Amino acid sequence: MLKYIYPDGTHCYRAIHSAHAVFRNADGKLIARAEKADRSGMYEFEIKSFEILEPGVIYD
Known part of the structure; x- marks a missing residue:
């Protein structure tokens, strides 16, 4: 599972298989x-x- 943190401080979670790339634009x-x-x-x-979340680890 991936946790993406947005510029405004909010976040979302995405399944790792749905991630394609992380990069810096121009x-x-x-x-x-x-x-x-x-x-x-x-x-x-x-x-x-x-953040890459590890299975079985509780993040708080």
């Missing part, structure tokens, strides 16, 4: 690319950071 912003929930393609969104 403006230097951190961008995540993931598969849409309906599997119709990819989309990109800006993030501040991300």
